Amino acid sequence: MKNILIIEDSIDIRENTAEILEMSGYHVLQAGDGKDGIETAEREKPHLILCDIMMPEMSGFSVLSALSKNPETASIPFIFLTARAERADIRKGMDMGADDYLTKPFNDIELLSAIECRLNKTESQKQYYSKTLQNLQKLTAGLGDGNKELANLIGARKVKLIKKKQILYYEGDQPQGIYLVLKGSLKTLKIAKDGKELITNIYHEEDYLGINALLLDEVFTETAEAVEDAAVCLLLKDSVIELLNRYPEIGKQFIKILSNNVREKEEQLLELAYHSVRKRLASLLIRLDSPQSGTCNNFKISRDELAAISGMAAETVSRTLSDFQTEGLIEKRASHMLILDHDRLVNMKN
Amino acid sequence: MKNILIIEDSIDIRENTAEILEMSGYHVLQAGDGKDGIETAEREKPHLILCDIMMPEMSGFSVLSALSKNPETASIPFIFLTARAERADIRKGMDMGADDYLTKPFNDIELLSAIECRLNKTESQKQYYSKTLQNLQKLTAGLGDGNKELANLIGARKVKLIKKKQILYYEGDQPQGIYLVLKGSLKTLKIAKDGKELITNIYHEEDYLGINALLLDEVFTETAEAVEDAAVCLLLKDSVIELLNRYPEIGKQFIKILSNNVREKEEQLLELAYHSVRKRLASLLIRLDSPQSGTCNNFKISRDELAAISGMAAETVSRTLSDFQTEGLIEKRASHMLILDHDRLVNMKN
DNA sequence: CGAGGCATTGATCTATCTCAATTCTAGTGG
DNA sequence: CCACTAGAATTGAGATAGATCAATGCCTCG
Numbered sequence: 001m002k003n004i005l006i007i008e009d010s011i012d013i014r015e016n017t018a019e020i021l022e023m024s025g026y027h028v029l030q031a032g033d034g035k036d037g038i039e040t041a042e043r044e045k046p047h048l049i050l051c052d053i054m055m056p057e058m059s060g061f062s063v064l065s066a067l068s069k070n071p072e073t074a075s076i077p078f079i080f081l082t083a084r085a086e087r088a089d090i091r092k093g094m095d096m097g098a099d100d101y102l103t104k105p106f107n108d109i110e111l112l113s114a115i116e117c118r119l120n121k122t123e124s125q126k127q128y129y130s131k132t133l134q135n136l137q138k139l140t141a142g143l144g145d146g147n148k149e150l151a152n153l154i155g156a157r158k159v160k161l162i163k164k165k166q167i168l169y170y171e172g173d174q175p176q177g178i179y180l181v182l183k184g185s186l187k188t189l190k191i192a193k194d195g196k197e198l199i200t201n202i203y204h205e206e207d208y209l210g211i212n213a214l215l216l217d218e219v220f221t222e223t224a225e226a227v228e229d230a231a232v233c234l235l236l237k238d239s240v241i242e243l244l245n246r247y248p249e250i251g252k253q254f255i256k257i258l259s260n261n262v263r264e265k266e267e268q269l270l271e272l273a274y275h276s277v278r279k280r281l282a283s284l285l286i287r288l289d290s291p292q293s294g295t296c297n298n299f300k301i302s303r304d305e306l307a308a309i310s311g312m313a314a315e316t317v318s319r320t321l322s323d324f325q326t327e328g329l330i331e332k333r334a335s336h337m338l339i340l341d342h343d344r345l346v347n348m349k350n
Numbered sequence: 351m352k353n354i355l356i357i358e359d360s361i362d363i364r365e366n367t368a369e370i371l372e373m374s375g376y377h378v379l380q381a382g383d384g385k386d387g388i389e390t391a392e393r394e395k396p397h398l399i400l401c402d403i404m405m406p407e408m409s410g411f412s413v414l415s416a417l418s419k420n421p422e423t424a425s426i427p428f429i430f431l432t433a434r435a436e437r438a439d440i441r442k443g444m445d446m447g448a449d450d451y452l453t454k455p456f457n458d459i460e461l462l463s464a465i466e467c468r469l470n471k472t473e474s475q476k477q478y479y480s481k482t483l484q485n486l487q488k489l490t491a492g493l494g495d496g497n498k499e500l501a502n503l504i505g506a507r508k509v510k511l512i513k514k515k516q517i518l519y520y521e522g523d524q525p526q527g528i529y530l531v532l533k534g535s536l537k538t539l540k541i542a543k544d545g546k547e548l549i550t551n552i553y554h555e556e557d558y559l560g561i562n563a564l565l566l567d568e569v570f571t572e573t574a575e576a577v578e579d580a581a582v583c584l585l586l587k588d589s590v591i592e593l594l595n596r597y598p599e600i601g602k603q604f605i606k607i608l609s610n611n612v613r614e615k616e617e618q619l620l621e622l623a624y625h626s627v628r629k630r631l632a633s634l635l636i637r638l639d640s641p642q643s644g645t646c647n648n649f650k651i652s653r654d655e656l657a658a659i660s661g662m663a664a665e666t667v668s669r670t671l672s673d674f675q676t677e678g679l680i681e682k683r684a685s686h687m688l689i690l691d692h693d694r695l696v697n698m699k700n
Numbered sequence: 701c702g703a704g705g706c707a708t709t710g711a712t713c714t715a716t717c718t719c720a721a722t723t724c725t726a727g728t729g730g
Numbered sequence: 731c732c733a734c735t736a737g738a739a740t741t742g743a744g745a746t747a748g749a750t751c752a753a754t755g756c757c758t759c760g
Contacts, residue, residue: 190616192624200616212609215602221613244598251601252565252594258608259562263571265615266540266550272622273661274542277716303739311623313717318740334725334739627748653707663749668708684707684757
């Protein structure tokens with residue numbers, strides 16, 4: 001039997017809702033204010049939480065924020081109850097990691113379907129991603145307790161699905177934490193004053209997104225967008241910092257990731273400063289060809305994107321690729337690229 | 351009583367010199383060749399080393415180079431003994447980090463005054479830097495035990511002095527740890543195949559050098575060179591990692607430093623990709639003007655260096671600076687730069 | 701005070717961007 | 731399943747910012 005916790009200051013609504021749920025076979029816990037709600041959640045670890053936004057003393061936001069900080073409760077599906085209107089509030093709630101919201105007054109069917117839907121989704125996601133997570137754990141094995149907890153945090157947290165071209169966050173947004181890419185790929189980009197874009201990074205499965213914004217108390221300096229349909233998992237700032245405090249290994253992993261990043265960027269700066277378009281494009285193709293060391297020799301990417309990564313004009317990219325093709329270095333058909341002569345690309349003179 | 355090691359293949363000179371020194375109250379160690387000299391130095395850690403340049407099998411340069419690599423011996427004052435002439439050799443020796451040289455034949459007074467002067471200098475430097483270190487400790491206070499230990503580590507380590515244009519480490523060297531800059535400034539640079547240099551970073555007092563090489567088990571990917579006479583302190587890899595394991599705060603500091611670095615690099619990439627030389631040079635001037643937030647409006651730098659940071663030709667830098675001057679944005683006299691109109695530089699259109 | 705290294709300035713050259721006109725591709729709806 | 735269309739890619743022609751080569755002038759440091 002599933003336990004559901006209702007946090008709601010109005011006795012009427014609370015009892016009424018509880019009744020509906022109990023008739024449907026759920027076991028219900030009730031809390032009349034935020035503080036009580038948090039305590040109950042931590043003690044009982046319910047399977048789902050319903051929480052009013054507007055409450056005296058402690059708002060629903062504070063409750064969600066507090067629960068998110070505790071890894072034990074961070075992953076419990078969380079549904080906001082809210083008076084109609086207040087769209088801004090809803091946005092804010094969802095951004096903070098709430099899973100859904102119900103507009104009061106709601107009827108039995110709305111309530112039950114929202115809850116069921118959420119419980120099902122959580123369940124199926126858990127199964128779906130447990131495979132990915134096993135890989136992750138294997139990957140981060142031997143790192144001791146720290147990573148087990150990190151993995152728990154990941155497994156526990158809700159997954160956010162974003163579709164191709166959708167924005168995960170904008171330059172200027174306040175970072176909420178870091179994202180682990182579970183599936184698909186994303187890119188981060190900066191925009192110059194004249195509107196030209198520069199892609200600064202491409203993230204694939206198992207990459208972390210936003211580490212460099214985690215500890216600097218500033219807004220994002222780049223925009224993150226899905227290159228293809230993707231699933232990411234938000235690890236809230238406070239939880240990650242908490243882990244960082246407890247497990248130095250995790251900090252060391254982050255340092256490694258960032259160090260690699262710095263190195264890559266410096267390499268790119270050197271290329272951009274002194275290498276010809278041919279050379280830069282050649283090395284970019286190599287870089288894209290082996291996203292994670294597995295050389296696959298073929299991938300898909302638009303000219304505009306190639307241009308935005310390498311900082312050249314799309315027409316120039318197009319021309320140069322045509323040259324490469326006639327020279328037998330690559331094969332291209334529309335946006336599909338196939339590397340033919342890896343070595344000659346690596347050793348491109350100029 | 352101070353120990354002095356003499357490395358010299360000619361027995362006559364060696365014994366003679368030893369006698370002079372012993373009469374003056376020093377305890378003398380002797381070595382007849384480079385290999386023996388290095389071993390003795392490592393075993394006995396003398397207070398000062400005298401070393402002939404021209405020796406069979408292993409030259410004085412090799413001895414100095416070997417001792418410099420070992421942190422235990424790197425900070426021992428090192429004086430070359432050399433036959434007259436050979437000015438080039440002397441230059442080379444000083445560039446490698448020797449502290450002084452004596453031209454053979456030398457008399458008692460020359461020898462003793464050189465030694466005394468050097469020992470005194472080392473002593474006073476130790477005191478001088480202990481003050482800097484105290485500042486550092488104050489600076490990193492409030493970070494708990496971790497930083498106290500870090501500060502201890504720093505205080506314990508010997509200081510390495512490097513002169514202008516001298517190399518701290520080369521691309522391809524194995525990192526021994528990270529360096530804390532105590533005084534002066536250094537730059538790290540990468541070299542393109544055609545010999546052009548790109549300066550990737552400039553480090554000032556209290557900056558850490560080499561964090562990005564610390565945890566990646568690979569060689570340095572850039573060369574570090576002193577821009578002006580500088581003093582650095584080597585924090586050995588193992589000690590730092592040990593601290594990292596014990597004090598998450600330190601890891602977090604490193605993450606912040608690296609995060610900032612990544613951000614800066616991305617910003618530079620954007621500029622290099624899409625901004626005009628005018629704009630890039632303007633923002634570089636701004637960046638150089640305030641090394642650590644203290645706007646001083648005037649600094650010294652060569653055209654070649656400006657070119658190597660911004661990835662343009664030195665002539666272009668020169669031309670653009672002249673333009674800036676006629677526009678009343680800056681004032682320049684040889685390599686001295688003075689910012690006149692900070693705002694207009696920041697808002698440079700194109 | 702002299703020399704060698706910096707800095708400046710001029711003249712030329714070219715890699716790459718920009719604008720513009722076609723052609724191709726892939727995704728949509730009938 | 732096919733035709734249609736909007737977006738993507740290609741190709742051409744022309745413009746230009748900045749690199750390069752070269753000559754001269756100016757510090758600065760011994």
